[in-house]
Amino acid sequence: MISTWSFPNRIIFGCGAIEHLPAAVSGLGARRALVVTDPGVVTCGLLARITDLLGKSGVACAVFDGVKGNPTEASVYPGVEAYRSEHSDSVIALGGGSSLDAAKAIRLKVTHDLPLEEYDDLKNGGDRISADLPPMIAIPTTAGTGSEVGRSTVITLKATGRKTVIFSPHLIPSVAIADPELTFDLPPHLTAATGMDAMTHNLEAYLSIGFHPMCDAIAIKGVEIVARSLPIAIHDGRNAEARTDMMAAAIMGAVAFQKGLGTVHSLAHPLSTVAGMHHGLTNAILLPHVMRFNLPFSRARLADLAAALGADTRGMTADNAAVAAIDAIEKLNNEIGVPKRLRDAGVREQMIPVMVPLAMADGCRLCNPRPTSAEDMEMLYRAAF
């Protein structure tokens, strides 16, 4: 069943939702779309399905398929060129978080002249972003980042030397089309890694500082859904119910983290730029270590999470329940095949001193319940190493 949600953007959700793409494009008044995607989406035939759908409805489309994982400027500027040379009037992002984030940056750059680093959130660059952006439709093919409903894009920039967050309410896609069927063929290791990104968004948002009961409610439900459905989606990729749950939980995570994220994400971002790791996998490995670090500052909230993660916390003290939440995440990681340590995922010890200052420069840590110093960052990298 297809339903339309209006929080925070228009989300056309459900198995088969992709058939609503032509109507969504026309509804935005667009006639010439630039599809932004990556080579994997082309190979699996999904791009052809989208261009077919658009062609039948009279929407002209050009394609930029040069997006790479952990996108840099090289995934953005050629797309801006393509948009201009094809006289496009709208952007359709098709793929995982990298394609969605690259598309957001392309959309920004076609109407905003400053170099991307000038829009860095750490410099309040979002204040320089106006509403003058072409319409954008986001079609995720993974259930993880939730970038389809998010207000930010993360691009690794030469000028900053790190994953740079660009944040503005204007960056939110005009429409998201969330069709769980597009994730049916995602292999188990990518389902696990992207799914644990969704878990981390919900969990870190729930623990992050600040008063936001609406986000808290969404976040704790998101944790519950991922804990229940991620193992099923991994072991039975065509299970529509589990894939639908995961797509919803990814959206919930990205809605919830408008409250804030935390130290897991600050530690994770350098692991992608320095060690080339998949973002979701880094989060999965780091998450129990940061939960343990946060315990003295988040006892009650970790205890809430234990119940959401499926632990029987009846009769437990808050301390014991908090530990049960950490145990539940370790058990989940184990069940879905996440490596135990960073060194099992290609990280070398000499990278740690390089990553510590990058983690400190990352704004996500500012919302972590326990203030995190450079010494803490190093201790956490070593604990997970």
Ligand SMILES: [Fe+2]
């Ligand atoms: Fe993330």
